[in-house]
Amino acid sequence: MSTQRKPATSDRVTTTAPAQLFERPGGGERAALVQLDDGRADCRSALEELAALAESAGAExxxxxxNRRDKPDARFFLGRGKVEELRERLQSAGADLVLVNHFLTPAQERxxxxxxGCRVLDRTGLILDIFAQRARTHEGKLQVELAQLRHIASRLVRGWSHLERQKGGIGLRGPGETQLEMDRRMLGQRIKQLEKRLERVRRQRHQGRQSRRKRDLPAVSLVGYTNAGKSTLFNRLAASEVFAADQLFATLDTTLRRIELPGAEPAVFADTVGFISDLPHQLVAAFRSTLEEVVEADLLLHVVDASASTRDEQGEEVEEVLAEIGASEVPVLRVYNKIDLLDQPPRVVRDDHGRVQxxxxxxxxxxxxxxLLEAVAECVGERRAHGRLRLAPSQGRLRARLYQSGDVLHERVLDNGDCLMEVSLPQRELERLQRHEGLPTSIEYL
Incomplete structure (x- = not known):
């Protein structure tokens, strides 16, 4: 019994690429945007952001x-009347792609x-497509493919019609597993392969961070809403040539550079992927190794587009993602960018205690x-603890933890077996070890 599929017709696309494992209408470049207005948010601003995402993906x-309604329709997401209206508008505008600024269930999409009669993508699918276009490094491509496969795995429901049901009787028995089951098994195998490869990448990144800690270099990560100007700022600071453009998600791959700070030790700056509202969970999970640069940083530069009318909402979205990845406790310095569009002079803002905000x-x-460089030097300089501490022989686990973090500068074993150690570590790491690992609070600061 053959399992070969029939040749695709002219208006259908059949491929085994990660983004499409079952037959769907072919996608195009002329897009119609759909936004649900339930009265809870500024749908006009949301629609403008969707338009920017579409343009970043190469669509017109x-x-x-x-569509104004209290809640989505379970079958079509839109109301039946709006679906008919949308079909007519697609024909009138010559559109061959529909982009919905919400999450669609597999059934709604189908x-x-x-x-x-045309391709439909929800917000998650659109962002995944942009990431697939932007990934340049081997690590970035692995992360994007993993996110795509996890997204597809949730949509393999009646994607294939043939061999869906087994028949009994001589000459009618099918193979041991249906095509759908084969697809799921192949997807699961590929996902496991990608997870193993990314785990190796994660270990390599961890070793790199350990090496930088041993050299006592503070880590500074640039974070912020997509298109806030992180890569442009990074290029200015590092005299680098990271790709920067006025489009969403111009940068996906993390870049590290050593930058000199005035009156302080150098720091390693990291340019990271931008965040966005409703960032797909598949991307957050797949980019875990990249986002660890944020979690393990000594200071975050939260870059904000000062000219954006929704900058406060964008800032809240970034804070939510930081909390989701476990970086909410990392010290943050806000950087309001694009003051040239506001005709304002550069300045630094401090709190009542004189600390840079x-x-x-x-x-x-x-x-x-x-x-900015002076402010960063002030922040990372005052947030590192350099001192001596004494550990008993029974505190071998804590000693190993300090060495693992690369925080030990010098060690001397005393006659009674105690270790006299000179350490340098971030203030937040010191406080964490004191709370959870039993690090003595009687550290002698140098």
Whole structure:
């Protein structure tokens, strides 16, 4: 019994690429955008962001539709009348792709494609497509493929129609497993392979961080909403050539550079992927090794587009993602970028105790970069603890933990077996070890 599929027709696409494992209408470049207005958010701003995402993916936006309803329709997401209206508008505008600015269930996506006769992508699928285009390094490609496969795995429901049901009787018995089961098994095997490869990458990154800690180099990571100007700022600071463009998710692959700080030791700066509202959980999980650069940083530079009308909402979205990946306790310095668009001078903002809270600058013109470097030097300098401590022989686990973190500068074993250690570690790491690992609070600061 053959399991070969029939040749695809002219208006269908059949491929075994990670993004499509079952037959669906072919996608195009002329897109119609769909936004649900349930009265809880600014749907106009959300639709503008979807348009920016579509343009980043290479699509041409030819129409926009807002559906006002309290909750999505279980079958079509949109109301039946809106589905018919959308079909007519697609024909009128010549659109061959529908982008929905929400999460669609597999059934909703399939039903809409059947009714509209064109490809339908939800917000998660669109962001995954952009990431697939942007990934350049081997690690980035592995992470994107893993995210895509996890997304597809949840959608393998009646994707194939043939051999779906086994028949009994002579000459009618099918193979031992259906095509759908074969797809799921192959997906599971590939996901396991990618997870193993990314685990090796994670260990390599961990070793790199350990090496930097041994050299006593503080780590500074740039985070922020996508298109806030992180890569432009990084290029200015590091005299680097990381790709930067006025588009969403221009940078996916983390880049590290050593940067000199005025009146302080150098620091290692990391340019990371941008965040966005409703960031797919598959991406957060797949980019775990990359996002560990954020979690393990001594200081986060939260870059904010000062000219954006929704900068407060974007800031809240970034904070939610930081909390989700376990980086909510890392010290943060806010960097308000693009002051050249506001015609404001660079400046530093301090709290009532004189501690730096924010810096206003322009990465495009370079105004305020010196102020930022001075602020970073002040933050990482005052947040590292350098001192001596004494450990008893019974505290071997804590001693091993300090060596693992690369925080031990010198050690001398005393006659009674105690270890006299000179250490240098971030203040938050010191406090964590004191709370959870039994590190003595009687450290002698140097």
């Amino acid at each position: 936006v030819v129409d926009r539709l807002i 039903n809409l494609e059947r009714e509209l 924010a810096v206003w600058l322009s990465a495009a013109t370079g105004e305020g970069l010196d102020v």
